[in-house]
Amino acid sequence: MIPVAFDYVRAGSADEALAALGEHGDEAKLMAGGHSLLPMMKLRLAYPSVVVDIGRLNDLSYVNDGGDHIAIGALTRHRDVETNDLVQEHAPLLAHATSHVGDPQVRHRGTLGGSLAHADAAADHPSVLLAMGGSVVARSAAGGERVIDAADLFAGFLESSLEPTEMITEIRIPKHTGEGWNFQKFNRRAQDWAIVGVSAQRTNGSAKVALVNMAPTPIRATAVEEALTGGATAAEAAEQAATGMQPSSDLNAGVDYRSHLARVLTRRALQEAGIE
Amino acid sequence: MEITVEVNGASHSADVEPRTLLVHFIRDTVGLTGTNIGCDTSSCGACTLHLNGEAVKSCTMLAVQADGQAVTTIEGLADGEQMHPMQEAFMNCHALQCGYCTPGMVMASVSLLDENPNPTETEVRVGLEGNLCRCTGYHNIVKAVLSASGGGK
Ligand SMILES: Cc1cc2nc3c(=O)[nH]c(=O)nc-3n(C[C@H](O)[C@H](O)[C@H](O)COP(=O)(O)OP(=O)(O)OC[C@H]3O[C@@H](n4cnc5c(N)ncnc54)[C@H](O)[C@@H]3O)c2cc1C
Ligand code: FES
Ligand code: FES
Numbered sequence: 001m002i003p004v005a006f007d008y009v010r011a012g013s014a015d016e017a018l019a020a021l022g023e024h025g026d027e028a029k030l031m032a033g034g035h036s037l038l039p040m041m042k043l044r045l046a047y048p049s050v051v052v053d054i055g056r057l058n059d060l061s062y063v064n065d066g067g068d069h070i071a072i073g074a075l076t077r078h079r080d081v082e083t084n085d086l087v088q089e090h091a092p093l094l095a096h097a098t099s100h101v102g103d104p105q106v107r108h109r110g111t112l113g114g115s116l117a118h119a120d121a122a123a124d125h126p127s128v129l130l131a132m133g134g135s136v137v138a139r140s141a142a143g144g145e146r147v148i149d150a151a152d153l154f155a156g157f158l159e160s161s162l163e164p165t166e167m168i169t170e171i172r173i174p175k176h177t178g179e180g181w182n183f184q185k186f187n188r189r190a191q192d193w194a195i196v197g198v199s200a201q202r203t204n205g206s207a208k209v210a211l212v213n214m215a216p217t218p219i220r221a222t223a224v225e226e227a228l229t230g231g232a233t234a235a236e237a238a239e240q241a242a243t244g245m246q247p248s249s250d251l252n253a254g255v256d257y258r259s260h261l262a263r264v265l266t267r268r269a270l271q272e273a274g275i276e
Numbered sequence: 277m278e279i280t281v282e283v284n285g286a287s288h289s290a291d292v293e294p295r296t297l298l299v300h301f302i303r304d305t306v307g308l309t310g311t312n313i314g315c316d317t318s319s320c321g322a323c324t325l326h327l328n329g330e331a332v333k334s335c336t337m338l339a340v341q342a343d344g345q346a347v348t349t350i351e352g353l354a355d356g357e358q359m360h361p362m363q364e365a366f367m368n369c370h371a372l373q374c375g376y377c378t379p380g381m382v383m384a385s386v387s388l389l390d391e392n393p394n395p396t397e398t399e400v401r402v403g404l405e406g407n408l409c410r411c412t413g414y415h416n417i418v419k420a421v422l423s424a425s426g427g428g429k
Contacts, residue, residue, distance in 0.1 A: 001316055008277060008294035008340050031341075038336055039318055041295075051294065055341060079330075103406025104388065105321065108330045109337070190405035191319075 003041035010053045014060060014139060018167055020052045022141030026164040030054050032075060032114035035106055060113075060169060063087055068175055074113025074136075074168040079104070081112055091173045093132060093181040093201055097124045100183070103191045113168040116153065119160040119217065122193045124185065126154060126218030130210035131181075131199035134173040141165035147172070154217040177203050180273030184265040185212070188252065195252045196261040198241075200269040207275060214245040214262050221245075224266055234275040238267035279343035283308065284352030292339050299323045301339035302349060310350040310379045314408070321407030324380035324387075325349045331387035333406070350379035353386065362386050365424035366417070373411035381407050385421045393426045400425075 009028075011017035021028055029048035031037050032055055040046040054060075060075040063084045070090050072081065081087055082098040101107055101115070101124050115125040116136060128134075129150040136153060139145045140163065148161060155161045162168070179202035185194045197212030198221075207228055209221040223240035242259035249255050280289040283306050290305045302325065303309050311334060314322030318336040325334050326348040353360035362382050365371070372378045381404065388395065388403040395403060400421045401414070409417060 002297060002300075003295045005293065005295055008338075010340070010343075034338065034341065035318070035336060038338065042316070053341065103321070104391075104403060105324055105331050105333045105384065105406045106318070108327075108332050190402065 001042040003038070004044060004047040006041075006048055007050045008053065009050060011057065014054075014057060014167065014169060017052050017054045017057070018139060018141040018165070020050065021165045021167065024050045024052075028052055028164075030117075030167060032111040032117075033077065033109040035102070035110040036114060036118045036120065054167070065090075066172065069134075069172045070175065072112055072171045072173065074170060075111050076113075078102075078107035078110045078112070078115075082107065090175040091132060092176060093183055093199060094125075094128050094173060097128045097183045097185075097199060100124060100185050112171055116171065117160055117162060117168055119154050119156075119158055121154075121157070121215060121217050121219070122213045123218070124183075124194065124197060124199075124212060126150075127197060127199040127210040127212045128183070129153070129171070129173070130218060130220050131201040131208045132173050132176075133201075133203070133208060134171060136168045137170040137172065138162055138166045139169050140167075145169075151220070154219075157216040159217075174203070176201070179203060179205075180275070182269040182272040184269045184272075186261055186265055196247075196258055196265055198262070198265045198269040200266075200273045202273055202275070207270070207273065209241075209266060209269070211241065211245070211262055211266075214242065214247045214258065216246065216248075219245065221262075221266060224270075228270075228275065234270035235267055237275075238263050238270055241266035277340055277343075279340055281306075281339070281342045281344075282346040284348055294338065294340050296339040297335055298325075298337040298339045298342050298347075299334035301342075302334060302347065305339075308349050308351050312376055312379055314376065314380075319408070320377070320380075321384055321404075322377055322380040324383045324407065326383060326387060329387075329390065331384045331406075348383075350382060353382065360386070362389070362420070362424045365420040369416045369420035369423060371412060371416040371420035377407060377409040377411075381409065381417055385417075385424070388421065389425055395421070395425060397422060 223243040227237035247258035314320035
């Protein structure tokens with residue numbers, strides 16, 4: 001399988017990439033690791049007429065200590081996120097979840113910025129960003145820059161709130177406070193995407209919980225969070241994991257089974273994160 | 277688009293369409309057919325080769341993304357008649373039957389040991405999760421990787 005023909009532009013800098021996006025608008029697609037975009041192009045589910053390759057913007061591959069947060073360049077590959085000392089120390093949930101993304105070959109190519117921009121409800125990183133209360137920095141072809149909170153990043157099925165002429169340059173993750181965290185991923189075969197997944201992160205006495213594959217978008221389990229705030233035990237709160245969710249039904253799991261998985265995995269995640 | 281890729285130490289230039297997959301460039305343009313295509317959907321690992329020393333799935337890369345980079349394929353592992361230790365380990369442990377997965381399996385295994393020279397059995401199994409084998413049941417592949425690792429010597 002090969003994609004529909006397209007024009008290829010290799011960006012030498014973020015400015016060049018943004019200029020190409022400005023010129024071609026929604027005809028163009030950025031390609032970072034290409035590990036979500038290229039499979040879709042091969043299946044002809046995506047057919048951009050211009051591909052702007054940002055895979056060589058090495059200056060956007062970094063992990064820095066930003067004081068109360070860590071700052072990760074959008075082009076940082078999964079492998080470099082997973083093995084980075086700062087990430088392991090200050091965002092262990094991110095390091096751990098990243099080591100469960102795909103397989104080593106995928107992690108040698110895929111990038112954190114690409115994972116988040118792709119906004120896939122079945123992907124692991126969006127749940128981590130939601131649970132850790134992170135944000136992304138987006139630069140626009142028009143010249144501006146804005147910070148988008150995780151809560152505002154995921155707009156619809158495979159749709160982020162980025163404009164077609166915007167590019168994520170940096171991901172910011174508040175530093176872990178030393179309280180508990182956990183990541184649960186249920187799949188049938190090694191390497192597979194989660195059938196359901198859960199990210200849980202405790203910060204300053206409260207917990208954020210986000211679910212993988214329980215709605216058309218990556219989503220916070222607000223009913224679980226509210227139950228915990230109201231004094232529920234982990235087991236009681238986890239019973240709310242499927243409340244208000246719209247899981248899909250596919251050959252891996254129907255709605256009932258996904259809802260069951262969400263409750264069981266959420267209970268495990270909360271208990272492993274140290275909530276009684 | 278004119279690209280130049282260093283394949284197993286030799287420079288190869290060609291004019292390719294941007295949509296050419298790296299695996300097609302390697303097999304059809306460079307003419308090295310050791311790298312197999314299995315699923316063509318990034319699942320099986322048969323097309324695994326090294327890009328700048330790291331295992332990647334060449335069915336999920338464009339040839340233009342490898343422009344100016346160094347690729348190593350299964351043909352580039354041996355030193356003349358002298359097999360690479362991983363190839364020898366696969367042979368000695370009977371880690372292949374039909375052999376279709378083998379080039380990708382060997383390339384993934386070499387990359388695994390580069391990153392983790394003394395893996396546990398579990399680490400080998402997890403590290404090869406991107407490669408499917410329909411014949412061996414994996415046990416002998418895992419044995420081969422362990423025997424080629426620092427701990428196995
Ligand atoms: C076999 C396989 C298994 C996988 N398993 C998992 C898994 O278990 N869990 C999981 O979470 N993921 C999984 N993935 C997806 C993988 O993590 C991808 O790498 C990731 O989703 C996309 O990152 P990328 O850099 O490859 O993005 P690309 O494919 O290059 O881009 C994806 C989308 O994001 C846009 N984009 C990329 N970078 C930016 C940017 N900086 N700013 C704005 N837009 C941008 C692109 O235009 C495109 O629309 C798997 C992929 C494969 C091929
Ligand atoms: S052919 Fe590339 S992963 Fe199967
Ligand atoms: S030896 Fe036949 S697929 Fe692995």
